[in-house]
Amino acid sequence: MLFNSLEFCLFLPIVFLLYWFVFQKDVKIQNILIVAASYLFYGWWDWRFLSLIIFSSFIDYGLGVQLGKTENQRRRKLLLWISMLINLGFLGVFKYYNFFADSFADLLQSVGMNADFATLNILLPVGISFYTFQTMSYTIDVYRRKLEPTKDIFAFFAFVSFFPQLVAGPIERAKNLLPQFYTQRHFDHDKAVDGMRQILWGFFKKIVIADSCAVYVNVIFADSAELSGGILLLGAILFAFQIYGDFSGYSDIAIGTARLFGFNLMRNFAYPYFSRDIAEFWRRWHISLSSWFKDYVYIPLGGSRGGKLMQLRNVFAIFLISGFWHGANWTFIVWGGLNALYFIPQMLLKTNRNNLAIVAQESALPSIKEIFQILITFLLTCLAWVFFRAPSVKDALIYIGNMFTVGDGGFQTYIRTLKLSGNHLIGVAGLILLLIIVEWIQRRKEHGLEDIKWPQPLRWTVYIGLTMLILYHFGDSSQFIYFQF
Numbered sequence: 001m002l003f004n005s006l007e008f009c010l011f012l013p014i015v016f017l018l019y020w021f022v023f024q025k026d027v028k029i030q031n032i033l034i035v036a037a038s039y040l041f042y043g044w045w046d047w048r049f050l051s052l053i054i055f056s057s058f059i060d061y062g063l064g065v066q067l068g069k070t071e072n073q074r075r076r077k078l079l080l081w082i083s084m085l086i087n088l089g090f091l092g093v094f095k096y097y098n099f100f101a102d103s104f105a106d107l108l109q110s111v112g113m114n115a116d117f118a119t120l121n122i123l124l125p126v127g128i129s130f131y132t133f134q135t136m137s138y139t140i141d142v143y144r145r146k147l148e149p150t151k152d153i154f155a156f157f158a159f160v161s162f163f164p165q166l167v168a169g170p171i172e173r174a175k176n177l178l179p180q181f182y183t184q185r186h187f188d189h190d191k192a193v194d195g196m197r198q199i200l201w202g203f204f205k206k207i208v209i210a211d212s213c214a215v216y217v218n219v220i221f222a223d224s225a226e227l228s229g230g231i232l233l234l235g236a237i238l239f240a241f242q243i244y245g246d247f248s249g250y251s252d253i254a255i256g257t258a259r260l261f262g263f264n265l266m267r268n269f270a271y272p273y274f275s276r277d278i279a280e281f282w283r284r285w286h287i288s289l290s291s292w293f294k295d296y297v298y299i300p301l302g303g304s305r306g307g308k309l310m311q312l313r314n315v316f317a318i319f320l321i322s323g324f325w326h327g328a329n330w331t332f333i334v335w336g337g338l339n340a341l342y343f344i345p346q347m348l349l350k351t352n353r354n355n356l357a358i359v360a361q362e363s364a365l366p367s368i369k370e371i372f373q374i375l376i377t378f379l380l381t382c383l384a385w386v387f388f389r390a391p392s393v394k395d396a397l398i399y400i401g402n403m404f405t406v407g408d409g410g411f412q413t414y415i416r417t418l419k420l421s422g423n424h425l426i427g428v429a430g431l432i433l434l435l436i437i438v439e440w441i442q443r444r445k446e447h448g449l450e451d452i453k454w455p456q457p458l459r460w461t462v463y464i465g466l467t468m469l470i471l472y473h474f475g476d477s478s479q480f481i482y483f484q485f
Contacts, residue, residue: 001044002479003253004207011041012257019261020187027184031154034181034261038161042126049125052090057160059086060135061153067142068149076143083139087132094125095328127167129325133292135160138174140296147175155181164257168250168480170268170288177265185262195259197449200466202252204448206480208469209435210245212428213238221389224399232403236382239389241432244273246481247286252447271443273381273436274359276373278342279352281381289325293318308348315347316340326388331396335387342380358443431469 001007015037023029043050063083067076138159141147150156159178165171220227220235227235251268258265272284282290298318302310316337323336346352359374360366366374383400390396438448445451452459 001041003250004203004474004480007044011037012260016260024187027182028152028154030185031152031158031181034158034163035154035161038158038163038166041163042161042166045126052094052125052128053131053161054157056087056090056132056135057157059083060139060160061150061156063139064142064149064156065151067139080139080143083136087136091128091132094128130169130171131160131166133171133289134174137171137292137296138178141174147178150178150182152182162258162263164254164261164263165265168247168254169286170251170254170266171292172265172288173292177263180263188262191259191262194450195256197452197463198252198256198259198447200256200463200470201448202249202254202256203470204249204466205245205252205435206249207473208245208431208466210242210249210481211473212431213242213245216425216428217242217389221399224395224402227402229403229405232399233382236386236399236403238428240273240378240382240385241435243385243388243481244269245435250480255447267446271358271439273378274374274440274443275377276355276359276370277346277351277377278339278380279346280355281377282339282343283356289322293322297321304347311347312344315344319343330393331387331390334393334396335384338384338387342384361444 001011015033019030019033023033039050042053060083063079067079070076070079138147138156142149155178158181159172159174162172162177217235217239220231220238224232224235248269255265255268266288268286268288270284270287272281275281275284298314301314301317303314304311319336319340320333321336323332323334323339326332326335343352359370386399386403387393387396390399435448442448442450449462452462454462
């Protein structure tokens with residue numbers, strides 16, 4: 001079920017009313033309702049996908065119970081490895097098997113050997129990378145004795161399948177989200193109002209910004225071989241705003257929806273395009289994944305300890321794994337490697353923690369130096385996004401090569417892109433500018449509409465205006481980009 005669908009618009013209020021007005025006195029019944037609603041939400045795409053998430057939940061719940069019963073370190077390590085092998089095995093089969101089979105066949109053919117490996121004709125289960133990492137965090141934290149294993153099976157199943165963040169995050173840690181299922185929740189009016197504002201802002205970013213940009217991005221990337229540099233640069237910039245509006249919009253809807261039910265999810269985006277360097281960007285982009293890799297991969301590998309070679313190895317490992325997590329395509333691995341190359345000079349010069357505070361913290365506008373830093377960081381990010389969006393590494397290299405050409409090639413195609421599906425490029429640029437202005441003003445807040453103190457008539461004018469924009473663009477709304485991961 002998509003957030004941006006009529007089905008969800010009916011589903012959410014029904015679950016909300018049952019949760020607060022029928023089952024509000026019994027936390028266990030509320031958790032059972034969450035599990036049932038989450039399975040309906042997830043199974044709406046394909047009910048067969050439910051078998052994987054149920055099986056994964058049973059496995060990690062049972063392994064957690066066993067970890068709590070034994071002090072034998074060898075047995076504990078064995079239980080941890082069983083969890084890792086099963087969860088990563090799911091990812092390996094459903095997400096990466098065909099990639100490895102095709103890549104190995106291509107490698108053998110490149111040295112003159114014929115190979116024809118069987119591939120699997122299977123669908124990638126929606127959100128498998130997200131809930132798999134979530135269950136793994138539970139088992140790892142129990143193994144590390146940072147979390148007591150739960151004996152409440154309904155609370156655990158609700159933690160794994162919690163529908164607001166099930167298919168595209170934030171990737172929650174068990175030590176943050178799981179305890180919230182143990183205690184009685186009480187309806188908090190202010191919390192719910194803030195949740196509704198964040199949902200509204202998330203829909204604006206997804207339906208109005210991301211989907212409007214997608215119209216032009218699809219045309220430009222499809223005809224990239226025929227277009228000139230300026231148009232291709234425009235396509236890369238529009239994709240940067242598309243993926244930001246799409247993914248951070250989903251996170252805002254997820255976090256806001258969770259607040260309606262009395263839960264606090266971790267922040268996943270912190271205005272990353274206001275970053276002054278790549279290190280700051282990665283502290284502000286997809287925070288739940290970046291911090292997951294930091295805690296469960298980077299630090300166990302040694303982190304920033306050891307010599308320069310070890311540090312270089314760890315940085316490349318974390319970025320390449322992050323790229324591979326996004327998809328079974330060499331484009332994502334190159335995207336991760338390119339970001340590692342961006343990051344390494346900062347690590348070597350020890351400037352990667354220079355910008356920990358928000359930009360222009362004590363002033364209304366950034367300095368000239370900060371504007372320059374933001375623009376450079378944004379353009380480097382756009383360059384990397386080309387690999388993320390392109391269907392192959394070859395296509396991405398052609399796109400980038402043509403992006404640095406000068407001329408009027410493809411001008412007629414450019415004119416055709418000025419008006420597509422009722423959108424106008426100037427109007428999209430105006431909407432992007434609105435996004436930037438609002439988020440700049442609110443950069444000290446969690447989201448674009450948090451804690452606005454304007455007079456009530458002005459506030460409701462903003463809410464109604466955003467709602468009208470969302471409804472106007474609603475018919476052209478598409479699936480979220482990160483559902484494929």
